[in-house]
Amino acid sequence: MTTLKIGIADTEEMKARTLRIARGEEQPSPDDPKVWFISTESFSKVLSAPNREMLCLIAEQEPDSLDALAELTGRAKSNLSRTLKAMVGYGLIRMERSGKKLAPKLIHDRVVLELALANPRRKASRPKETADE
Numbered sequence: 001m002t003t004l005k006i007g008i009a010d011t012e013e014m015k016a017r018t019l020r021i022a023r024g025e026e027q028p029s030p031d032d033p034k035v036w037f038i039s040t041e042s043f044s045k046v047l048s049a050p051n052r053e054m055l056c057l058i059a060e061q062e063p064d065s066l067d068a069l070a071e072l073t074g075r076a077k078s079n080l081s082r083t084l085k086a087m088v089g090y091g092l093i094r095m096e097r098s099g100k101k102l103a104p105k106l107i108h109d110r111v112v113l114e115l116a117l118a119n120p121r122r123k124a125s126r127p128k129e130t131a132d133e
Contacts, residue, residue, distance in 0.1 A: 001109030003090060007033030008040055008115050022128050035091050040115070046086055048112070054083070058093065058104050065101040 009017070014036060020026040037043040063069040066084075070077045081122050082105055087093045092111075095102045 001106070003110040003112055004035060004108040005031070005033045005112050005114060006035045006037060006043065006090075008037050008043060008113070010038055015036075037090075041112070046083075046090060046092075051083060051087075054080075055087075055092065055106060059109065061105045062103075062105075064098065064103045066104075067101075069104060
């Protein structure tokens with residue numbers, strides 16, 4: 001299996017980065033995250049403890065359908081469908097069709113989170129001068 005590098009950046013940061021790349025001002029590095037979340041909260045929802053446990057079950061038990069996964073996890077199939085759809089969108093799993101059944105398959109066995117606490121590309125805002133100064 002492989003490691004998926006994840007980053008966190010809000011929508012404005014991602015838009016600015018995309019524009020810098022499009023203008024040739026920045027070159028993406030092979031070490032850059034491949035998947036981006038807009039907040040630590042969205043990251044923690046997708047990779048919550050129950051969801052990580054489910055990913056382990058998918059890897060270890062290899063359920064052949066959503067029904068089998070629902071039975072393994074004790075979660076409702078509708079709840080699983082929403083969660084799995086989000087995980088597919090973030091590149092954590094893929095859904096494989098076998099006849100009429102859809103089976104979740106783990107793509108990566110590890111994630112690495114890159115979280116910048118200071119963004120050197122952003123210009124520091126200067127305090128505005130007032131008429132009194």
